[in-house]
Amino acid sequence: MLDQYERWVHFYTLTLQSIPLHAPPFTLIECIELLRKKTNDGKCFNLIERQTACVRITDLKINDDATLATFLFQYSDSKVSDPAFSDLQSGETREEPKLDGEGIAVSAHAVLRLNPLPGRQVEFLFLLEDAPGVGKTKILPFLNKEIKALLARDFVDPDDNKRKACHPHFDLGHHISQTLREDLEKGELRFIEFVKDFNVAELDEDPYLKRLSNTVKVKVAPKTYGDEAISAINKVKNFFNKNGFDHMKVIYKRPEGKQRSVDLSTFREDVGMLFLERWKPSRLRRNCRNVLTKLMMRLF
Template sequence: MSLPQRERTVHFYELHLASRTTAAVTNPSCAPLGPLLSCFSSMILSKGLPHNVRKSTNLHTVLADWRYDAANNCYILLINKANAALSDVALRDLPTTRLRKAGKTKTEGIEVSAHIVLRPNNGNRTASVLLTMGAGVSAADIEFLLNALSRDAAKDPQHKKLFYFDDPSGAVGPDGLSNQYKVSYIFAAHAHKGQTLTAALETGEFESMDLIAHDQGQFDAGGNLQIVERSLSVKAAIPETVTGAAVINAVRSFRKQPDGQMYDKLRVRYKTIAGKSTSATLDLDHLDAAFTLKERIEFDTDVEAQQDSLSPTIVDGLVPLLQSVPT
């Protein structure tokens, strides 16, 4: 498995923190997300890297690197996933035309790396997450890692203040100290749907759009070639003047025409606040609905698909994207 050497696609998520307890407490207290991540960081670095995230017959996921960026108040992670099920690269000898596999054994997996940025947000219960795609690492892997680290931290007495809180009844024990109850934490990542078409074109710049019709029909006489999609491409004479409202109004007006009724999706391409081209596909019936943020970052030098430590090139492209989401 390989990734483009000069670019990465980045998806945005929002990490949610929740607490729970077995005690008779209706609304259990919750430690701020920042101190919890700081706790996990010190724990990970003291044990050493790489750190196993999870392992199965064909997959092995490890945390290969973990750093704190004080200037941007964010944690930057490198998660590697090795997949034994991925097919080995084939090599052909050109003079003899003989074909052979490159040599991966059945117990070896092709490893690819994903870079992740975690930034605690205001309010102490959420964090913005940026994840480079294409390595097979998902938001579920981040959830699994943080939930596992939380369980490990809870077992260590030095982290007690993050997991034990005074009983809201105010009851005290024989020693005169407040009775306490223990909480556990759940981390859940959700796709960041914090941007609408209007907001995207307010901070970025329209490039083009395609109206898409999912139409099925026969393309050739024999019926072997089938039409599955039709599209209508639209560009602007002055792209910087196009607003979300202008697009929404124009699309609604076009769909009232006989030849516009067949279209049901809109793929809009635009430059983000960081000046990078990206796209979003929206339902024409819900053009003002929020959609998942994603970005594409480009590099001046080649970056390999696998790293043992954080790549400064990728990190330098990732961290500025934090400005795209509010704290």
């Protein structure tokens, strides 16, 4: 159990891709530079949950050699109960009501490495402080909405020579423990799911619909382990990637009987080299941004 001076740090792999997949690539630095400008202008926020909550970047910095970007994310919710304070001696409680338009706020620091991971052109290491209410499920949709608005543009599709719209898209998957190949030495591959996200023009702005997707489940022969399992995954991954499926989930049974699922991008060249989920507790007696930055630097 962590003490009051510790926080869990999530290790994520951030994947940058173009939507549609065959559109010209975007660069991570152009995405982050525009996010930084909008943050500095005080406009990098998004009202959600029927205008009752807000996700924003309150601070975004890029270091001098443009290798790291540091973020301070904030989530505020007007539906959370007013805070209460208790007198240490008497135990009397005083409630401090929120003003109109205010919400209870929580913040989380993050550090993004702007150079890709070794051998992976579109994947980047992203460290995020674990803070209740301001995790991946809030941050990822927010970032994708922002970069789509900032960088959406047209391109000429070489397949039909027509002008079409495209935009960048982020994905976050957990990173680093041991490789999937090592885990499958004794773990039995059960099945693989592939997901293709898509938009329906009439529903694109519907506030109640977050994502439309098509999912295909591929069953695997019993007792498929190790290199044989990795080879099977890579073969079907390549097929579905060419057919527009950009996400996949590998489900396998570990020796102790527990089933595990691993989410990853179909853009990965060799799934066997995927590093599995890692969390790390870090001491935060000093500035949290500095702690995450030093942790990132020790990994390279």
